[in-house]
Amino acid sequence: MNPERLARTRRMTATKKLTTDVVDVKDTKRLVSFLREFDVVASALPHGVVNLANRAAVAAGAKMVDIAFEDEQMLLAAAAKKSGALLIPGCGLAPGLAGILLANGARLLDEAVEGHIFVGGLPQHPKPPLGYRLVFSLVGLLREYLEDARIIRDGKIVRVKPFETVGMVIFSTPIGKCEAFCTDGLATLLYTMKEMKILDEKTVRWPGHAEKIRFLMEMGLFSREKLNLDGAAVSPIDVSSELLSKVLSLGPPEDVTVMRVEVVGRKGPARASITYEMIDFYDRKKKVTSMGKTTGFTCSIVTRMVGRGEVHGIGVVPPEVALNTKLVQKLHSELQSKGVKITENQNFASVRF
Helix, strand or coil: CCHHHHHHHHHHHCCCCCCCCCCCCCCHHHHHHHHCCCCCEEECCCCCCHHHHHHHHHHHCCEEEECCCCHHHHHHHHHHHHHCCEEECCCECCCEHHHHHHHHHHHHCCEEEEEEEEEEEEECCCCCCCCCCCCCCHHHHHHHHHCCEEEEECCEEEEECHHHCCEEEEECCCCEEEEEEECCCCCCHHHHCCCCCEEEEEEEECCCHHHHHHHHHHCCCCCCCCEEECCEEECHHHHHHHHHHHHCCCCCCCEEEEEEEEEEEEECCEEEEEEEEEEEECECCCCECHHHHHHHHHHHHHHHHHHCCCCCCCEECCHHHHCCHHHHHHHHHHHHHCCCCEEEEEECCCCCC
C-alpha cells in the first residue's frame, strides 16, 4: 500500500514483466476477481490480513503460495478442494524451508523419531539494549515472544512458554555461541509430522536477549489490560510496541540468518541423524536482508514450481508435502545459485536418543 515501495520494487527489478497495483484485501469481490487473472500467486502479507487473502484465493480457485502460516489456513482444505484451489501455507524460511528440510531428512531415514529446528535472524552488529534488530514485522515478532509454543513430547502436542526453555546453541565461525528458546513455529509440521516422538522449533538470538525480554514481560509491559492514565485508557502492549518499533530499528541493516535442522532416527538397524545447516549474510550489493532473501527466495522458487506444474494437487497442501525429494534437491540447487548455501551432514553411526 506504499507507493514508494512499489516504485522502488519496479526500479530494483528493471523488467517490463513487472506491473504493480493496489488492491484492498477487505474488498473481497475485487480481490477474488484480481486473483483470477493469474496462473499462480505468491502472498507476503502480514498477520491480520492473511486470512482475508487466503479465503479470496480459495473462492477464486487460485493457486497461492503463502509465506505466512496461521492455523485457520488448515480449515480451508474442504473449500479449496471444492473450488479447485491450491494453497501452500507457511512457505518462507521458518515455517517453510526449515520444515521442508526436516521432512526430507525424515524421508531419508527408515524411521524418524526426533526433530529440532533452530532458526533466527541476527544483526551482524548488535546494538544495546536488546542486541536485536527487526528483520520482519513487529506483530510477527511479538507473536513469537508472547504466545505459547506448541511442541511434541512423547508423541503428544504440549504447550510451553517461550522464555522458560532458553538454552545454548553453537554455530560455526563466525557466529559461535547463541541462545535459543521454543517458539510456536512448527506450523504445518504439527499436522504432517505427528508420528514424531520429539519435535520442536527454537528461535535463535545473541546471548542475553531472552533475559531482557523476559524482564519486560514480568514487568507487565506486554499486558493487554487497559490502564487509566490521566483519563485515557492505555494498554501497556500498545506503548511497548511503539517503543520497540523504534528501539529495534536502531543500528545498521546488515543481518545474518542462521538455521540448523536436526532429524534423529533409524537407518536399518542403526541409529542415525541428518543435519542441515545454513548461515546466510546480508546482500551488501543489492541491499537486501538475509531474512528477506531466505524467506522470499524459498517462496518464489516454490511459486514457480507450482506455475510450471511441477507441484500438483488441490486443497491445502503443506510445503513439506508439496515438495518430494526431487523437488527438494531442485530447491536446494536454486537457493545455492542465488548464494544461499545449505550443508547436509548424514551420520549413520550410533546416536543416543
